[in-house]
Amino acid sequence: MRSTLTVPRSSLVAPRVVGRYSQAREGNLVLVFGGIHGNEVSGVLALRAVFRHLEATRPSFRGKVVGISGNLAALAAGQRFIDNDLNRHWDAEGIRRLRGQSPETPSSSEDREALQLLQTIDAELGEDGPWTDRIFVDLHATSAGGGGFSIIHDAEANREIAARMHLPLIFGIEKKLQSTLMSHLYDRGMNGVVFEGGRIGSQEAIDVHTAGLWTLLTSLGCLHPKDVPDYRYQINRMIDAAEGLPKAVRTIYRHRIDPEDRFRMLPGYRNFQPVLKDQHLGDDAYGPVLAPLDALLLMPLYQEQGSEGFFLVEAVDY
Numbered sequence: 512m513r514s515t516l517t518v519p520r521s522s523l524v525a526p527r528v529v530g531r532y533s534q535a536r537e538g539n540l541v542l543v544f545g546g547i548h549g550n551e552v553s554g555v556l557a558l559r560a561v562f563r564h565l566e567a568t569r570p571s572f573r574g575k576v577v578g579i580s581g582n583l584a585a586l587a588a589g590q591r592f593i594d595n596d597l598n599r600h601w602d603a604e605g606i607r608r609l610r611g612q613s614p615e616t617p618s619s620s621e622d623r624e625a626l627q628l629l630q631t632i633d634a635e636l637g638e639d640g641p642w643t644d645r646i647f648v649d650l651h652a653t654s655a656g657g658g659g660f661s662i663i664h665d666a667e668a669n670r671e672i673a674a675r676m677h678l679p680l681i682f683g684i685e686k687k688l689q690s691t692l693m694s695h696l697y698d699r700g701m702n703g704v705v706f707e708g709g710r711i712g713s714q715e716a717i718d719v720h721t722a723g724l725w726t727l728l729t730s731l732g733c734l735h736p737k738d739v740p741d742y743r744y745q746i747n748r749m750i751d752a753a754e755g756l757p758k759a760v761r762t763i764y765r766h767r768i769d770p771e772d773r774f775r776m777l778p779g780y781r782n783f784q785p786v787l788k789d790q791h792l793g794d795d796a797y798g799p800v801l802a803p804l805d806a807l808l809l810m811p812l813y814q815e816q817g818s819e820g821f822f823l824v825e826a827v828d829y
């Protein structure tokens with residue numbers, strides 16, 4: 512059964528920084544982003560739950576965690592974005608352009624958001640910290656159901672962060688998607704993952720994001736398991752979310768779309784669903800869209816806004 516959650520939009524008019532918690536100036540700095548896409552509210556809600564608990568119980572904490580809200584205007588509007596995708600502003604040229612903009616007269620709603628985010632990131636990274644590692648997690652959700660997973664740039668440190676949350680690994684998407692926040696944070700020397708929590712609007716995505724954050728913070732040694740609400744549940748939630756999924760997959764095809772294509776995915780597809788060459792996946796202005804090869808489907812598009820209809824991946828040894 513699918514449960515769809517109704518979150519009052521007024522409750523999502525969040526401050527840029529959802530929370531900041533630290534008890535000892537040693538250990539790791541962890542920056543967690545939620546709602547870079549404004550209709551993916553699970554990340555913001557998970558961050559709120561984590562910070563509410565930390566503030567209420569004030570446990571000892573080795574390192575520092577900061578929760579950052581992404582597209583505030585789009586979160587308030589319940590849309591993926593207002594003018595353009597906030598997750599496509601972050602290449603070197605885009606950053607140069609943003610830094611040259613006046614904060615009072617940005618050229619789009621997302622330019623305003625990106626500039627504020629950039630200043631928030633600058634402030635957190637610029638602070639002289641004694642931090643061992645600077646780690647990020649970027650929380651997202653997909654318009655199709657089917658498991659939590661992580662998108663990473665393939666490096667040992669990033670694999671390790673995903674493994675701490677028991678998340679399947681997706682390799683190669685970062686090469687097909689330039690100018691994401693993830694690539695910017697890598698360029699600044701951070702390690703981290705994009706963490707897809709599940710279907711947009713589902714309670715599952717909130718639970719998986721929340722469990723993943725508790726699991727990560729504990730595994731990094733920031734928190735003692737006894738200070739996490741129902742630690743066993745949180746670990747098992749992550750293990751359950753990955754059950755039956757490949758440990759790692761490689762991206763082999765990206766179905767790029769433009770609005771004039773009028774692409775429509777056929778209903779019922781899920782993340783990691785096997786498809787066969789020539790299988791009918793959707794339709795667009797030019798006719799049926801068929802799978803170009805045997806593969807596993809990833810991120811089939813079931814929302815209006817988006818520039819990829821779907822990805823195809825294959826399991827790899829890991």
Ligand SMILES: [Zn+2]
Nearest residue numbers: 548551651652
């Ligand atoms: Zn997203």
